[in-house]
Amino acid sequence: MPTYFPLRPHRPHSRHSTALTAAAAVLAAAAASGCAGDNGAPGAGNSCNAPGVSADEIRIGLVFPNDGTIGAALKSARSGVDARLGLVNEAGGIHGRKITYVWRDDQGTAQANNVAVQELVGSADVFALLEASTGASGGADYLRSQSVPAIGLPIESIWADPAYPNMFTFPSLVASGSASDxxxxxxxxxxxxxxxxxxxxxxxxxxxxxxxxxxxxxxxxxxxxxxxxxxxxxxxxxxxxxxxxxxxxxxxxxxxxxxxxxxxxxxxxxxxxxxxxxxxxxxxxxxxxxxxxxxxxxxxxxIFVPFEAKVPAQREYLDAAQRHAPELQSPSEDVAYGTYIATDILVRGLTDAGPCPTREGFVQALRAVTDYNAGGLVSGRLTFDKNVGQPxxxxxxxxxxxxxxxxxxxxxxxxxxxxxxxxxxxxxxxxx
CATH class of the missing domain: 3.40.50.2300 (Response regulator)
Structure with missing residues (x-):
């Protein structure tokens, strides 16, 4: 494992939150909005009222184990998130909004995960969640009941379960649970x-x-x-x-x-x-x-395209990691790379959800995607429609x-x- 360097500090969103806010980033320059002023940019006339969405910000939640054995294995997850969001925000955000996040430590357990996601959705009022945890199944029922989109590392089989249409990931052996020849x-x-x-x-x-x-x-x-x-x-x-x-x-x-x-x-x-x-x-x-x-x-x-392939999207990732997550010593390792891709899925969903995103609109838009490959970072073309049963x-x-x-x-x-x-x-x- 690479040597860990503490993440740079971020400004808390409020005195009630122990989570840290990251100025982050995204992919599309942009603009426009049916819910914005005449110039197409979110502003004082913004009428979007989804949780976590304001005139110039979309706030999401990040859940991961911060300590212990599991935390050590997943310690680079936050760096992957910072790298991908760093690109987006320096390009102007999504439809003119910067993406910020607050985070909670779920200790990698189902019980703590349930507490963490309810705090983020209830108290921190986040729009969606990113999860890099072995305990994501703990809060899954709550997130489904609240129609909160969740994107995460496919460490548990629940990520591929059609009963949870609000949960998105990329394929993995663990999540699919199905054998291929x-x-x-x-x-x-x-x-x-x-x-x-x-x-x-x-x-x-x-x-x-x-x-x-x-x-x-x-x-x-x-x-x-x-x-x-x-x-x-x-x-x-x-x-x-x-x-x-x-x-x-x-x-x-x-x-x-x-x-x-x-x-x-x-x-x-x-x-x-x-x-x-x-x-x-x-x-x-x-x-x-x-x-x-x-x-x-x-x-x-x-499923990840190895770095020996040297595709343009990998060069972009490595540059983003160097500039926005300088604490990351081994960008090629799977946890950082995987959370970067998971965050890219979030970016795709927010982009496709339009200038006035809603949770329902996010889920519907991402479920309609049938040709995803993270700009060339993953093999094949992925569909996010769980009813297809893609192995x-x-x-x-x-x-x-x-x-x-x-x-x-x-x-x-x-x-x-x-x-x-x-x-x-x-x-x-x-x-x-």
Whole structure:
């Protein structure tokens, strides 16, 4: 994890709030309004009366765990928000309004989340919420009852639940909960035939990924075995001998970011080779700097377009992070990148909701979007209509090059592949 630098201070909205207000930012220059004066800009004649909306401001709420183990894992979430809102506000805001936020710490628990969101909606009078928390399910029923739009990281399955039409996110394995054959297709294309899946019961997310990839591999007739690993009690070198006994040519690592590369390095030191090494976490410069060539072939996957692609939207993100979130040491890590994209979804919804946004109008406008890709930051084209039942199916795979000096995008050379960089599959029949 990158070293944490305290966020720069912000002016509180009121003496009743312990939350901090951030001058933030957005994308569109702009203007205009049917509820503004003749010049099209919000002003004294503004008649918009939705919660959190004034003549020159739209106030939102931000919820995340600020302390503890979960807080450490999600500590860069606020930086991603600051970076995206920083762009918008320096461009004039959305329809002439700057976007500000107040925040609450929900400790990553459902109970505290319910308290936090009710404070933000009730006392702070926010228009919508951004959430980067493992406890978002706690306040979900309240937000739905109040028709409050919520956009967040897809850490819980509730984000993909059609029963909550006010909640928006981008696809993820955890949120979708549905299996696709994309992993099986990828492994077959790399020549893999037998897999061992290494997981741990100490990480909740790992318990969700292992069954999904197991189903995907089974659909491609790739047999699997499973091994449990716990870094606090298991020696990596000894564990490598268990991997040898599995006789697998595909190594799947459903482990925390620090553990997967360590296991592969130990396996390589023991003389083991694999056709495919597929890891749920571990993408980043830390893996390269620490292990180098000993983890060549280490492959991660994401809906996010990896930074090796160097698309214009990524350069814009990196510039925004440097200028508006200078405390962020590793902009390429998934939490900051993900919250930047989640905030971009908020920006899209506010833009499409028009010059006099309402909560209902926001939800309706965003549900109608069928071609979202965050300006090129995510793979494929996303729809926000939950009734479509879009599976989590298109991914980009990145692996450590042979020299161990960088990650590289794995090209899709499958005949007839729709993209040279994306790997797509189909939802498995009967998958839940």
């Amino acid at each position: 994309v992993f099986g297709r990828y492994v077959l294309a790399q020549g893999g035939s037998r897999a061992v899946i290494v997981s741990t019961d100490s990480v909740v997310a790992a318990q969700r990924f292992t069954p999904l990839i197991g189903q995907s591999l089974a659909a491609s007739r790739i047999p699997t075995t499973q091994l449990a690993y716990n870094s606090t009690i298991t020696n990596p070198a000894r564990f490598a001998e268990q991997l040898r006994e599995s006789d697998a040519d595909v190594l799947v690592l459903d482990l925390p970011p620090a553990d997967g590369p360590q296991i592969l390095a130990a396996a390589r030191a023991a003389g083991l080779t694999f056709r495919v090494v597929l890891a749920a976490a571990g993408y980043g410069k830390e893996t390269i700097e620490r292990y180098g060539a000993s983890v060549a072939g280490f492959t991660t996957f994401s 989590f199916s298109c991914l980009i795979f990145s692996r450590v090059n042979a020299a161990g000096t960088a990650f590289e995008v794995v090209p899709n050379t499958t005949p007839g592949a729709p993209s040279p960089t994306e790997w797509c599959g189909e939802r498995l029949a009967g998958a839940s």
